[in-house]
Amino acid sequence: MTTAEKYVTAAYLVVLAVILLYVVIYTFKLQRLEREIAELAELAQRKKAA
Amino acid sequence: MTYLADVAALAKKDLLLELRSRDTLPAMLLFVVSTLVVFHFSLPSGSSDIAAAGLLWVAIVFTALLGLTRAFVAEREQRLMDGLVLAPCDRSAIWLAKGLSIVVFLLLAEVVALPAYALFFEPVSGQMVAGILLADLGIASVGTLLAAMAAASRARELLLPLLFLPLAIPVIVGGVGASVADDPARYLGFLGLYDLIFAILSWASFEYVVTE
Amino acid sequence: MTVIVARGLERRFGSKRVLAGIDLDVPEGAFVVVTGPNGSGKTTLLSLCAGLLAPTKGTLDVRAERRELGYLAHEPLVYRELTALENLELYGRLYRVPERRERIGMLLERFSLWDTRHERVSTFSRGMAQRLAFCRVLLHEPRLLLLDEPYSALDAEASELVDAELRALAAERTVVVSTHDPERLAALATARLALA
């Protein structure tokens, strides 16, 4: 691969890397949301029981 | 007609406040001269005039920033913006009055800065003065609006430069161009365009920045 | 004709809800006393009625132009570096008060500030500044008055002055006043609103 080809592929890979990074960040966010929903469900349960 | 009367009353108040507290104007005068002196020492000995013109513009922009940071300090500290917003006058009158007082402060600072520049660096050309006058209008109109935004936030001394500098880049390009280029018409025209567009935009959106 | 109508009024600051589910009807000429501990939203309610804050939920309809509305806040809303006269001169212009000079003179006289009219507000005591604030609020003879704890920082003599003023206002104006001392206004009150 000539240096030009290396750089061009690097450019496209950077775009891909950013998308993957975004997906990773998003999975953390979804996990946090899931945890919060579980907390609230449990809170609702306790309230109903009381 | 009452709009201009409101603007006059508010502008009189701003200038009167400055006369009483005398803290913004002296600071701007000293700041612009000391900045030029610092530039003299920061430049390699054979500094070309293009660099010198650029430095004058940097000094002007940062002096304007100094003045703008002080622009709404009374309104913010004593929550006086509420008093002004409650008044039946058009809120853009507050922006126009404050903008005019900023232009006056800038002009006074430049009355000191230009002779100092001519002394330290090289003579001031007519086209440079024209560029400065047009730039002052642009700086004041955008700067006043951003100062009102910064006044409503927590870290206002930090925030105002961040908000202001990107918008000041075109003014600096137009200003330096007008000062240095052999046919300054294009740059003066560009500054005029900037002033027109951003003055109208600032005038129209000020109401949304100070009310809910 | 009702001057203020609020239905399910709510206001939130960030995630904290200060006012929730407020229903309010203030008829013309009413004298509403708003009570409640600190932080219960008295100031927020008055700011909403004055139009300084927008409701987060619910509806609020204040049938009074800015020209007909007087708002007394915790701060006097006057420039400390200007004199009493200069402050009232500014507000007089902004509110387009007819015969501005006479009206300012009369109010300064009534609130015994005439002798100190050329002194800067920064030299005023808290009580004097509050009295100047009253002058500011009454300058344009507003139809609707929103007074946020008018007695705060006033000495006995100034408080009596405010009592007399409120009695005069209650007769021909619509007043909404928040206070920690509702008994003092019990005689004038036509309605009460207790915020939790």
Place this chain on the structure above:
Amino acid sequence: MSLRNNRLGVLALAAAALLLAGVALAFYWAPEDADQGFSQRIFYIHVSVALTAYASFGWAAWKALRLLWRRDERYDLESYTAVHVGVMFGVLTLVTGSIWARISWGVWWSWGERQLVLFLVLFLFYSAYFMLRYSTEPGPRRARMSAVYALFGVVLIPISFLAIRLAENFIHPVVFTREGPQMSGSMFFTFCVCLAGTLALAGSLYANELLGKRLDERLRDLREALA
């Protein structure tokens, strides 16, 4: 919500498909550029990403205008998310742009490349947008100020572009410029596919993030109701 999720899914799928096709076309199908050779193939992703950034900033300004016009808080979140997506694509433009400068002229940064300089200015401007949001209390006031600032942003784009062009002939004598390469039919087709891919990508990131922020809000209301 479910209907929207399907649309979100379709959008994301379309973005993936278009991007894959675009990259494949850019690498293997598009003809070699006469003078620049292989390095010209970076053009497709760089310009698509740049145009998508412009589109996102434009979308943010449109939502900001709606907020100021209709006073509906919903638009604040949409304008904010659009600016966030715009800045992401702006950073991608800066990165791919400097790689291209590296290939063509051996330098990582070139003041002569107008679009690159413009994105630098816009990056500074929109970073200040986030500073403005983080230092004011959430509420109608912050929404309106952010909206006004987003409107200034979209007006700044043409003004800065003009300023940069004006700046070129005295402050930074132009050493090397490159007019947009004349594109043959097949090159243009590849470019369109790439652009459609990045726009669809921006759309799905935008919708996705907006969904996340809406869920946050509803969770907060739920927690408050249960408190």
